[in-house]
Amino acid sequence: MFIADSQLQLNWINLMGFLKRLFGKKETPIVKEFTQEEFDKDYELKSKGLENVLGKMHDLVGHAVVPFSLGGGVDMYYFPNHIKGTGFATMELLDPDGNGPKKNRLGTYELVAFTKHGYSSVEGETSPFNLIERKACGFLTAIGMYSSQAILNPNETIEVPNGSGEENTCLIFDLYEPDGKKFKIGDRQHHLLLCMQVFRQEMDYARQNGSAELFKLLKEKEVYPYSDLDRDPVV
Secondary structure, three states, rough: OOOOOOOOOOOHHHHHHHHHHHHHOOOOOOOOOOOOHHEEEHHHHHHHHHHHHHHOOOEEOOOOOHHHHOOOOOOOEEOOOOOOOEEEOOOOOOEEEEEEOOOOOOOEEEEEEEEEOOOOOOOOOOOOOHHHHHHHHHHHHHHHHOOOOOOOOOOOOOEEEEOOOOOOOEEEEEEOHHHOOEEEEEOOEEEEEEEEEHHHHHHHHHHHHHHHHHHHHHHHHHHHOOOOOOOOOOO
């Protein structure tokens, strides 16, 4: 829901209302059906588009138990060959026609997030990589769901609710085009929307002074574009 200062706040009422409309009986939107061949071709082109920006993708994929299309989590695609650490990207927001999220001022997109920790396939919920990977999967899933009902623009902030007694996850969006590399799927122009987890005081600073000022500080401290919070706030 947009509020007066053009920032965003995601709450469970909005999310549950969206899911009710998605799975309720009263609304039955017509959804185009794609062939397996179309999905396979789209996956191939989307993979090439992501690798053009983020480097070669890891062979392993973090598949959700319940598919995103059925209300589950997003599949996690890993990119360990771009910058130090690991990139996470979604590949399920855009359908083979390029539709999915509501168009923002730049068009439609997939989501990315980053951790400074290197990719690890070792199981164990307490490992630093696994902790941030599960955290990122959670907020990418929430944002992915919300993106089909709300316009999400670069430089805006959002809060994602967590469990009872837990603080909201504070995020800031940015257009991610390293070295001017644009995300394309075949001939279609899209973009990557960075979801960066920040401290609440950093989010408040961005809301008061503008996201560009916060990004400047984050880059000076070599924190951008990572979502790890095992650091000191920059404000």
